[in-house]
Amino acid sequence: MSIIEDVKRWIVDKLGRVLAVQEPSALVRECSESAQEQIEIYEHMIQNCAVAVYAIDTKHRVIHWNRACEELTGIKAEEIMGTTDHWKPVYDHKRPCLSDLLITGETEKMPGEYTVYEPSVLLPHGLHAEGWYPNVGGSQRYVIFDAAPIYSHTGELAAVIETLQDITKRKQIEEELEKLNAELKEALDRIKTLTGLIPICAGCKKIRDDKGYWNQLEQYVEEHSDAVFSHGLCPECFQRYFPEAAKPKND
Numbered sequence: 001m002s003i004i005e006d007v008k009r010w011i012v013d014k015l016g017r018v019l020a021v022q023e024p025s026a027l028v029r030e031c032s033e034s035a036q037e038q039i040e041i042y043e044h045m046i047q048n049c050a051v052a053v054y055a056i057d058t059k060h061r062v063i064h065w066n067r068a069c070e071e072l073t074g075i076k077a078e079e080i081m082g083t084t085d086h087w088k089p090v091y092d093h094k095r096p097c098l099s100d101l102l103i104t105g106e107t108e109k110m111p112g113e114y115t116v117y118e119p120s121v122l123l124p125h126g127l128h129a130e131g132w133y134p135n136v137g138g139s140q141r142y143v144i145f146d147a148a149p150i151y152s153h154t155g156e157l158a159a160v161i162e163t164l165q166d167i168t169k170r171k172q173i174e175e176e177l178e179k180l181n182a183e184l185k186e187a188l189d190r191i192k193t194l195t196g197l198i199p200i201c202a203g204c205k206k207i208r209d210d211k212g213y214w215n216q217l218e219q220y221v222e223e224h225s226d227a228v229f230s231h232g233l234c235p236e237c238f239q240r241y242f243p244e245a246a247k248p249k250n251d
Contacts (some may be wrong), residue, residue, distance in 0.1 A: 019160065047067060054100050058157055062081050072089075072166055086162075089136060097209060098145050098146075127147045130144040
């Protein structure tokens with residue numbers, strides 16, 4: 001017999017007249033007080049959690065909206081409790097959140113609603129999604145969403161709880177590092193270095209490429225590096241090719 005039935009138990013005489021209402025026993029009162037205390041502890045834990053947490057019932061109505069959720073979204077609990085407006089802090093039009101998809105069972109719609117998504121790796125039947133959103137609490141934020149179903153003792157879906165984590169600063173650093181790495185890779189790809197053995201003719205100084213063709217030294221070096229040649233003559237070659245000009249002039 002349940003506590004409620006124990007409290008409300010009637011003693012009826014043979015004539016069907018109500019004789020008295022039995023007072024709950026000391027054990028029943030103690031159990032009731034302990035259960036109430038546990039409920040209050042759980043409520044305080046969620047309410048004071050550092051992560052934004054809200055919950056909706058099977059009719060998509062908000063039944064919980066903790067303080068962190070108020071801080072992140074700028075919407076007070078009294079403004080949203082009992083409504084189906086839990087989408088408003090993140091989106092500019094009405095659309096399903098992860099918690100809604102769990103209630104309707106339409107998880108196949110996730111590709112059309114999120115760019116980054118997957119089943120939860122920690123919670124059975126849970127969902128995970130994340131992305132950039134232009135106006136969450138008045139700022140552009142990168143938000144991680146995790147939603148999980150809550151079942152009654154009979155195994156029926158009773159509610160869905162969803163968390164919102166703002167990791168904007170961490171994501172900005174990650175994206176900046178990715179950008180720098182891409183720029184570095186691009187710069188390295190532009191750098192050409194000559195290494196290894198280079199087959200060169202001992203007579204004309206032409207170089208054989210990997211296709212077997214002989215190329216002028218300048219052409220080969222320019223094609224395999226960022227060097228650019230400017231031509232001139234050293235003193236020995238100048239005297240060789242222009243002997244008359246190289247002779248000293250008599251006064």
